Amino acid sequence: MLSETVHLDGHIIDSGTLSKVLDLILLHGGDYEITSFQIGTTREAASHAEIVVRAGTEVVLQQILQELGQHGANPVAHDAEWTAAPADGVFPSEFYSTTNLESYVRHNGQWLPIEQIEMDCGVTLVERADGPHALTMPVHRIRKDDQVLVHETAVKVVVAPRKDPVSVFGFMSSEVSAERPKELSVAAVAEGMIVTRREGKKVLFVGGPAIIHTGAGKYLEALIAGGWIDVLFAGNALATHDIEAALLGTSLGVKLSTGVPMATGHNHHLRAINAIRAAGSIRAAVLDGVLTTGVMHACVTHGVDFVLAGSIRDDGPLPDVITNTVTAQDEMRARVPGVGLAIMVATTLHSVATGNLLPATVRIICVDNNTDTITKLMDRGTRQAFGLVTDCQFFLKELAARLEGRSAT
Amino acid sequence: MLSETVHLDGHIIDSGTLSKVLDLILLHGGDYEITSFQIGTTREAASHAEIVVRAGTEVVLQQILQELGQHGANPVAHDAEWTAAPADGVFPSEFYSTTNLESYVRHNGQWLPIEQIEMDCGVTLVERADGPHALTMPVHRIRKDDQVLVHETAVKVVVAPRKDPVSVFGFMSSEVSAERPKELSVAAVAEGMIVTRREGKKVLFVGGPAIIHTGAGKYLEALIAGGWIDVLFAGNALATHDIEAALLGTSLGVKLSTGVPMATGHNHHLRAINAIRAAGSIRAAVLDGVLTTGVMHACVTHGVDFVLAGSIRDDGPLPDVITNTVTAQDEMRARVPGVGLAIMVATTLHSVATGNLLPATVRIICVDNNTDTITKLMDRGTRQAFGLVTDCQFFLKELAARLEGRSAT
């Protein structure tokens, strides 16, 4: 029986971390003994545990230790090992794969923060004038001979932040259920936006085309005009149907003022795309006076930064759409620093894609009328998300009403 | 090859009936020839078709003819056959089973209307002072030796009413989709309620407990207080959580004013039930001053008739709940005559149960955040329903806002 001692610090009881760590040891075929335990006796105080992990083989033991490291349970640290990347876009085979939790790597006896942390990336070491930096690095950006972190033993992960039951979103259960008072949840989101702004952080909005189809575009437009949104991530569809509504009064060919499908309305979205292609860009269409209202118009006139990421479902697409998906990710990634709150509405694709890029410290509200979208987001590692099962129409109308007259700065 | 000629009259093109009838002949192994056809040349004019139906055997031919009869395609009529019921609660084996479409039976050379039509029942012949009556009869109510209609050949069914594209609900597609402008649909429901009242008909509301859990009880209460609802069908759960909210401020133990689960809140619903059991009934609790607010309180104080039907999921139940399901159906059935519009919100069980009892001429709006509920309702024969995929909270808030200040009479 081989063994190794790991340490675990922080709010390990109320975050459920200790319970999870012990489960993982058993689940992966090991056993444990808790050799020391100091419990944080009050709400604010941290706890400390020392756990002897045992396993039958060295391989199993190392795997368990690596797994525990992902939850903040670390053996005594050694300095990290770094290996040169064998080729452009390829990690060395033993590369360390990041989580979205705040992390540190041991280098020259000190803990370097891993910068702009994001899940499913590697870590490279860069020497700069101010000393060494450990950078989060997606695999497509690695270059031959970059120094890449290998193995997990020299990494320290900070325990997942708990979902504080007395915080602004505290009452929104992490369990996803449609049977909750909805107006209160929207009020909490409004409050969260105000708090985020007060903290000097950015609000990111991620949206799908159902916002336009259901007639809620005007509420999103009002939020943008009110200065509540710093960055918009969306796809060709949201922008296209918004512009279709602005130019032709329809969305998916359905007249928004009557709900009646219009004659030849099914090709309206293509006419809208063609009009913007003719103008050269959304911004050019606004400046030319072609586009005079709607969500995208509001982004341009209120200086809200947006990324329209392409998908194979797109017609056209609009000239502003970034058709290369890796480039689109990089553009989204570049806008993540400074984001304090992400609101994701009615889009599985863009929600999961954005969730992939956000550190665990960014608060996320995911709104969908289908619980599956929210489950999928969490299944893919974005566990900090709060789910709100409701119509995007209702959500945006309520949110806009609650923020009306409040100051966004 | 055996054949029989059937006739088909009415809006058989624009309702899709002719297309359906021809499909059914092929589907069930027959073939056809259209021997005469006069098309209604304008929107108002009816069409007429004469179709020779052919099949290889007499059995197949008769089955096809019976099926066609359900869609209004009938051979030349003979007088109906009536057979005595063999025992209480049992039909003769060849009984005619009703649809929910307006129907007539041939008796003494005349077409008797089948009264209070409802799907999946039998038909009995009763002689009264004013002559013979053909009554729709659920199987549990039949008594030994009642005269029960057998075979289908003497029944004439009026072609299903089309969903008129220019009516008040016309723009609401019969296809169920979440991607439609929602506020317009709610506006149409409001308009439909006003029109129903103007026609001197009743509005029936069928609701589930999510109305209370999501905090929408106050909007339903406002509709009742405003005089917009004539009859309420619900179960123990809606009434219990409404009363829990009225007595203890919670629903499913979650405080409605804050969204936070209350200490020991999970037993609040049982305390609410017990309080009403102690009072004797909901009405008694209102009169005693125990129950002073909420949906059920509004029903009592505004004289709105309600049926609370029991289910095996119920705790308690409340003393007003009809625990016998057949009795509950009969109570619901007794309130169907005069209903012009049924609004079904957030309940599969009660929606399907009510749909079973309504003739096809009653307009139905079914609101649920899950398309499956609406699909199920239609799969079970209630094809006249319009589906609206949205939150009950949003729906009721919008509906109450739109009807505020309008006169209910």
Add this chain to the structure above:
Amino acid sequence: MLSETVHLDGHIIDSGTLSKVLDLILLHGGDYEITSFQIGTTREAASHAEIVVRAGTEVVLQQILQELGQHGANPVAHDAEWTAAPADGVFPSEFYSTTNLESYVRHNGQWLPIEQIEMDCGVTLVERADGPHALTMPVHRIRKDDQVLVHETAVKVVVAPRKDPVSVFGFMSSEVSAERPKELSVAAVAEGMIVTRREGKKVLFVGGPAIIHTGAGKYLEALIAGGWIDVLFAGNALATHDIEAALLGTSLGVKLSTGVPMATGHNHHLRAINAIRAAGSIRAAVLDGVLTTGVMHACVTHGVDFVLAGSIRDDGPLPDVITNTVTAQDEMRARVPGVGLAIMVATTLHSVATGNLLPATVRIICVDNNTDTITKLMDRGTRQAFGLVTDCQFFLKELAARLEGRSAT
């Protein structure tokens, strides 16, 4: 600041109980200090915590203590108080409301087990020849002057059993997700049935009519014939469509051998019901040779006990259906003792109703193609359920294949 000391024992770390208890104190407005803590240092060893709970008012403190008691954190015990029921079917107002966890009540200085525990009931004290008994009592069964337990302070609840990650179902996450290897889950259910039988316990099957519509009736029939099921809970619909399939070869009028809707098939279910009504009962129809195959036939011929509970959706119903919902619950309740495993397939209504009656120690597998059914079951307190998101057809086919040739005894 008022305070009280509670004790918490057992697997309070790995079950997450300690974490939950601390959260609840904060959530309900209190604060805490952990004054003593002995951690169970190995997998088998229990832990012990002593927690001082503080709150600003006596009311808040008492509410927190009551809530904590539901999770096994109890102050030093006093003897219980019992109060006479004020009327038939009514509890005294301060009645103790049960959870589905193993519980004890302090009486004459000793811990009496609360017998046949079930959520949302009261507790009565009965003196028998062998001494006092504390019985779980649904409100409708209480009689005037029965001695009913009031307040929570004298009740001890055993900490919720953890979902052991190395048990037979351990790998089935308590989180509900459709993205899991399905065949393995079915294999685990088969193994669970074998283990349950080996432990001398009963297997309860709860099923909905989709089993028949999707063509899976033959697999359920095989399980019954193989001796794998001890009790069946279902409704009128499952039995009716099963009998429709046996008598007429269709389900909901769709021919099961071809998938094609049959001419006049939509009234087949009513003909099936009428045939059984004519025979008098399902058993009589089997004995008379009217019913010769199917699920219900298998129940009769293999002596499997069944309860068919009525609902307001029912046509007919079959003579075996218990139309009084409270009586139906009592019949279901009477079959709970001895059940070790409950398998719930494709029915929200019957699953939630059965979940209400089962103690937390009965293992539950809930199979549905809709995650909402499983979420609803857990939301209503049946937290021990494992969810399997899949088709009932697939589940039953796989399960029958895996158990074929295995011995059921």
Add this chain to the structure above:
Amino acid sequence: MLSETVHLDGHIIDSGTLSKVLDLILLHGGDYEITSFQIGTTREAASHAEIVVRAGTEVVLQQILQELGQHGANPVAHDAEWTAAPADGVFPSEFYSTTNLESYVRHNGQWLPIEQIEMDCGVTLVERADGPHALTMPVHRIRKDDQVLVHETAVKVVVAPRKDPVSVFGFMSSEVSAERPKELSVAAVAEGMIVTRREGKKVLFVGGPAIIHTGAGKYLEALIAGGWIDVLFAGNALATHDIEAALLGTSLGVKLSTGVPMATGHNHHLRAINAIRAAGSIRAAVLDGVLTTGVMHACVTHGVDFVLAGSIRDDGPLPDVITNTVTAQDEMRARVPGVGLAIMVATTLHSVATGNLLPATVRIICVDNNTDTITKLMDRGTRQAFGLVTDCQFFLKELAARLEGRSAT
């Protein structure tokens, strides 16, 4: 009142086309008179209608006529008008937008077929040695001065093919419902594959990663090895998790042989991607002996053509993934000719994207455990799809079993 006469030919009764055309006239504010009608008196015979359309203004009349043209109701034809494209990637503003129905354009007094028809494209005129060709052209491919078809009056659309009730898929209702016998539907798909091959057409398979997560990869692999699939459309996720399974035995980190999450398994997919990036491509990894099993391995060794289209959700991605979404569409588009049957399993994104590219004559089976995917596909114009609501695991297992031992050629 302005008027114009249109003609409508074909199976306009049983396809529902006539009914739809009359509805559209009313819906868009016009009126009609049927001035001549010859009904096809037998199953095989076509019908003919002459309809006078009336509207209050010229604009409304033209819109109605354009809409009717999309359903095959055309006024007497004139030669088409063609206008030069104003710039690369931009249509002239009055461009004709295609449907996915077989279409012809009037040119020099003759009907030219519009080649490789696809919805939401333009049409260009090209002169070749063998004469003029009308080509379907996506907007991004248009070049300045290309001759682009404008207005709709010179286009003839062939009436939508009806869903024949006696064809191989005939019994699969166009209505989406989970409550149907599932094994029969799978049998029909197997039969459809055999028929497609017999007709000398290709089978296209479109799949999502849930195929791998649920453990169904081996069945898809068997279909490919058996020669049943000609082309595979998928994304990075399906290929990645398949390769993860091949290299590491897990999918999303869950061990497929046990269902248990593996230690550090959550980074397995990234290790799989990195291994293929190191090899250079999937094909290279197969040739190098790195990749020796799985779906992608089977594609390489059995010469099955595949397109892996990128999305912003992707990690990595694999080197074979086409990261430019417009290029990916073009690669998919290039493989459409010759496809007779498309089977879409467990992916909304790729199903809708593929549906966009297929002419209405390609039969489509869409399999998903969520009805919403199927609804979305149809809402976006792919109306010929048959939906099958079931688990991909079940579907593929059954399908592979049914085709085992059958000859794929």
